[in-house]
Amino acid sequence: xxxRINPAGMAGVLVIMACLVPPRTExxxxxxxxxxxxxxxxxxxxxAREEICGYGDGISTGPNRKSNNGRTTFTSDHSEDVIYxxxxxxxxxxxxxxxxxxxxxxxxxxVGGRWRQTSxxxxxxxxxxxxxxxxxLTVANTQSGKxxxxxxFPVTLADSINAAQPLYALAKNSARPKDVRGQAIFWxxxxxxxxxxxxxxxxxxxxxxxxxxxxxxxGLSQHRSGKGFPILRSYAESDANPEDLRGKAIFWxxxxxxxxxxxxxxxxxxxxxxxxxxxxxxxxxSQQKSVESNQWLLDLVSNSNEPLEMxxxxxxxxxxxxxxxxxxxxxxxxxxxREMKDQMIxxxxxxxxxxxxDKLMDIAKNDPDREAxxxxxxxxxQSKDSRVAGxxxxxxxx
Amino acid sequence: xxxxxxxLPSLAALxxxxxxxxxxxxxxxxxxxxxxxxxxxxxxxxxxxxxxCGYGNSISRGGNTRMNWSSDQSEDVLYDEExxxxxxxxxxxxxxxxxxxxxTYVGGSWRTGVSGVTDLGxxxxxxxxxxxLILAATDNGxxxxxxxxxxxxxxxxxxxxxxxxxxxxxDRPSSTRKQAIFWxxxxxxxxxxxxETRFERRETEDEDVKKSAVFALSQRRNGEAVPALIQxxxxxxxxxVxxxxxxxxxQSADPRAISLFEEILR
Numbered sequence: 001x002x003x004r005i006n007p008a009g010m011a012g013v014l015v016i017m018a019c020l021v022p023p024r025t026e027x028x029x030x031x032x033x034x035x036x037x038x039x040x041x042x043x044x045x046x047x048a049r050e051e052i053c054g055y056g057d058g059i060s061t062g063p064n065r066k067s068n069n070g071r072t073t074f075t076s077d078h079s080e081d082v083i084y085x086x087x088x089x090x091x092x093x094x095x096x097x098x099x100x101x102x103x104x105x106x107x108x109x110x111v112g113g114r115w116r117q118t119s120x121x122x123x124x125x126x127x128x129x130x131x132x133x134x135x136x137l138t139v140a141n142t143q144s145g146k147x148x149x150x151x152x153f154p155v156t157l158a159d160s161i162n163a164a165q166p167l168y169a170l171a172k173n174s175a176r177p178k179d180v181r182g183q184a185i186f187w188x189x190x191x192x193x194x195x196x197x198x199x200x201x202x203x204x205x206x207x208x209x210x211x212x213x214x215x216x217x218x219g220l221s222q223h224r225s226g227k228g229f230p231i232l233r234s235y236a237e238s239d240a241n242p243e244d245l246r247g248k249a250i251f252w253x254x255x256x257x258x259x260x261x262x263x264x265x266x267x268x269x270x271x272x273x274x275x276x277x278x279x280x281x282x283x284x285x286s287q288q289k290s291v292e293s294n295q296w297l298l299d300l301v302s303n304s305n306e307p308l309e310m311x312x313x314x315x316x317x318x319x320x321x322x323x324x325x326x327x328x329x330x331x332x333x334x335x336x337x338r339e340m341k342d343q344m345i346x347x348x349x350x351x352x353x354x355x356x357x358d359k360l361m362d363i364a365k366n367d368p369d370r371e372a373x374x375x376x377x378x379x380x381x382q383s384k385d386s387r388v389a390g391x392x393x394x395x396x397x398x
Numbered sequence: 399x400x401x402x403x404x405x406l407p408s409l410a411a412l413x414x415x416x417x418x419x420x421x422x423x424x425x426x427x428x429x430x431x432x433x434x435x436x437x438x439x440x441x442x443x444x445x446x447x448x449x450x451c452g453y454g455n456s457i458s459r460g461g462n463t464r465m466n467w468s469s470d471q472s473e474d475v476l477y478d479e480e481x482x483x484x485x486x487x488x489x490x491x492x493x494x495x496x497x498x499x500x501x502t503y504v505g506g507s508w509r510t511g512v513s514g515v516t517d518l519g520x521x522x523x524x525x526x527x528x529x530x531l532i533l534a535a536t537d538n539g540x541x542x543x544x545x546x547x548x549x550x551x552x553x554x555x556x557x558x559x560x561x562x563x564x565x566x567x568x569d570r571p572s573s574t575r576k577q578a579i580f581w582x583x584x585x586x587x588x589x590x591x592x593x594e595t596r597f598e599r600r601e602t603e604d605e606d607v608k609k610s611a612v613f614a615l616s617q618r619r620n621g622e623a624v625p626a627l628i629q630x631x632x633x634x635x636x637x638x639v640x641x642x643x644x645x646x647x648x649q650s651a652d653p654r655a656i657s658l659f660e661e662i663l664r
Contacts, residue, residue: 364611370603374610381614392615393626396608396643397634 030127030135037099037122043081043115044124046132047159048091054111055087059157082113089113092126093157095136097147104139104147109154129158137166140180141173148176149183156187164191168199171216174209182215189219189228197227204235204245213245221252229256233264237271247280254284262288266296279313286317294321301331301340312343319347325355332359341372349379357385364395428521428529435492435516441474441508442518443485444526445553451481452504457551459584475506482506485520486551488530497533500544504551523552531560534574535567542574550581558585558663565656576651583648583655586631586662587641601638608634609642616646624652631658 034042052061081096089112098106115123132154139151152170155163170176170184185203188196197220204216217235220228235241236249250268253261262285269281282300285293300306300314319328325348332344345363348356357380364376377395380388432440451458455472458481474489482505491499508517526548533545546564549557564570565578612630615623624647631643644662647655 370607373607377607377610377614381617384619389615389618389623389626392611392623393629395611396615396630396639 030124030131031138033122033124034097034099034104034135035102038102039100040098041081041118041121042097042099042124043095043121044097044132045092045094045126046129048093048111048157049159050090052093052111052157053088053090054082054113055084055089059109059111060088079110079113081108081116081118082110083116084113091159093132093154095132095154103145104143104151105145107136107139107147107150107154109150109157111157129161133158133161133163133166137170140170140184141176144177148180152180152183152187156190162191162193164188164193164196164199167191168196168203171199171203171212172206178209178211181212185212185215185219186222189222192224194225194227197223197225197231200228201231204231210242210245213242214248217245217248217252221255229253229261233268236268236277243274243276247277250277250280250284254281254287257288257290259290259292262290262293262296275307275309278310282310282313282317286321289321294318294323297321298323298327298331302334304337308337308339311340315340315343315347319344319350325351325353325359329355329359332363338369338371341369342375345372345375345379348376349382357383357387361387361391364391428518428525429532431518432490432492432497432529433495436495437493438491438514438516439474439512440490440492440516440518441488442526443487443520444523446484446486446504446551447553448483450486450504450551451483452506453477453480453482457502457504457547459551472503472506474501474509474512475503476509477506479505486526486548488526488548497537497541498539500533500541500548502544502548502551523555527552527555527557531557531564534564534578535560535570537574538571540573542571543577546574546577546581550584558582558659561585562656562660566653572651579651579656579659580648582659582663583644586648586659587644589662590644591637591641605636605638608636608639612639612642612646616649621650621652621654624650624654628654628658 030044049061052059054060082094091112094110094113094115096108096110097104098108136151136155140148140155142148143151152167155161155166167184167188171181171188173181185200188199200216200219200223204213204220207213207216217232220231222228232249232253236246236253238246250265254265265281265285265288269278269285272278272281282297285296297314297318301311301318303311306314328344328347332341335341335344345360348360348363360376360380360383364373364380367373367376377392380392428442447459449459452475454477475487484505487503487506487508489501489503490497491501530545530549534542534549536542537545546561549561561578561582565575565582567575570578612627615626615630617623627643627647627650631640631647634640634643644659647658
């Protein structure tokens with residue numbers, strides 16, 4: 001029997017057990033003081049990270065926070081518990097726990113300001129960062145309901161605490177509700193610590209739950225270091241990964257505008273066979289909104305070796321992007337495929353420039369293809385342009 | 399209440415009464431027979447126009463090239479041919495002495511072995527349309543709207559003058575008025591292009607595209623295109639294009655369209 005125990009598995013068990021070991025007695029002290037309140041609000045404060053400040057209903061982080069160009073603003077709830085007298089109010093972190101039947105129901109987080117004077121609130125006062133974060137992580141790891149997820153954010157604001165490891169452990173814990181794990185992944189992605197990237201990578205590669213994988217992909221795309229993008233690229237490339245998640249990776253790769261990103265997506269398109277993923281690449285390229293990406297889409301439209309559906313999608317997104325009506329009109333005249341013509345007519349109908357309407361009227365009047373004329377007329381009927389009624393009357397009565 | 403204040407309304411009331419009474423003892427007879435049923439189904443038949451046929455759940459008007467109006471499931475009628483011409487079959491659902499649902503079929507044969515059905519047999523088209531149009535002019539629920547279609551299917555009876563009254567009656571539910579306007583548009587279309595002249599006719603490409611343009615015009619918002627559609631309906635060289643304009647005007651519920659229909663039908 002002993003021979004069958006896997007040492008690596010044993011180590012894993014020990015790690016998990018370490019995470020489940022009851023937190024330190026000081027944190028238990030806070031928990032006891034909080035849970036002594038059956039119903040009502042309990043508030044406490046602890047030291048905040050230096051680069052954080054609060055104002056009204058927001059919390060700002062980053063080196064430029066005082067100029068209000070902080071790198072991130074996390075909107076918290078309205079400051080019904082805290083009064084602010086200046087724009088960027090530094091520490092402490094203020095936490096308000098709403099208790100219901102002896103359990104935390106909601107947790108609100110503020111930074112700076114001062115408490116509003118209110119009756120019926122139990123104020124625990126200032127506590128050590130370690131005690132506060134131990135308590136909050138215990139809530140996140142054990143409680144159900146919204147409070148468990150809401151307990152994570154204040155942990156990330158605490159001074160001199162690296163929250164990466166506990167958030168990683170929480171994110172990996174499949175016994176916890178998905179929304180709590182999702183919160184842990186999100187806040188992990190917001191940490192400056194570059195180790196968070198490899199943790200997110202590990203979550204993505206080991207989770208069997210697509211929702212968690214989806215959140216890890218988002219987290220990798222959001223990490224400030226940009227180190228998540230190479231991971232997303234290799235994830236998108238691999239046929240071994242679920243197609244849906246590969247599509248999500250491509251989506252987030254497309255949200256980062258860069259020449260390098262465009263080149264990568266173009267190359268990926270030629271390497272991937274799945275139409276579903278190619279569709280995602282076409283969309284991602286359309287989000288680049290550059291001259292080069294638009295030209296790539298138009299080249300795809302003109303390439304008769306490409307599947308029709310891909311060409312239609314490329315045309316749609318080129319039309320939604322900045323492709324000029326003149327260019328599209330000139331392509332229309334060279335099109336010999338009915339479906340592509342229909343799609344182009346639709347694209348014209350979705351543009352609000354005068355030139356697009358002119359082209360639709362030209363098609364309705366002069367195109368030798370009856371179906372094209374009919375389609376153009378249909379879309380003219382949907383237009384708000386005042387010239388349309390006169391044009392249609394003229395067509396009917398000529 | 400003075401005599402003076404009574405005079406005008408009384409005159410109007412007399413006109414209405416005269417209309418209703420000319421619409422008439424026959425209909426009252428049919429209505430009386432129907433009203434004897436407190437609950438269940440009442441059915442009767444009458445003669446249809448020549449260009450009407452039914453099959454399954456739909457009724458076709460004006461030959462094979464015309465549109466179909468879907469009716470309810472044919473839970474009351476059996477069909478054993480594709481286009482069954484006679485008669486118009488009406489089934490009224492009655493609850494607490496009130497008609498709550500009306501189903502219309504053309505052709506086929508009644509399903510047998512159905513209990514709780516009072517069969518009034520064949521009635522004259524006059525009697526049937528009088529009853530149906532009184533229902534349309536008085537019922538405030540869906541039955542008022544449902545009564546209009548079968549009235550338009552009756553053979554040798556002119557129903558449009560009474561449809562105009564319904565179309566212009568602000569006290570009628572809008573769905574009933576819209577239904578009346580729609581069928582007035584159809585009647586106006588039939589007047590400029592009788593159904594019997596349309597069989598085996600092939601649509602030209604030019605006509606097809608122009609009809610698409612008429613539809614596109616009809617989609618303009620806020621009645622913007624109603625004058626243009628009226629102009630097409632009056633003057634276009636192609637009668638089918640004029641008819642398409644009348645069809646879409648019939649969907650508009652615009653008072654200018656009703657006046658045009660009246661001008662064509664009178």
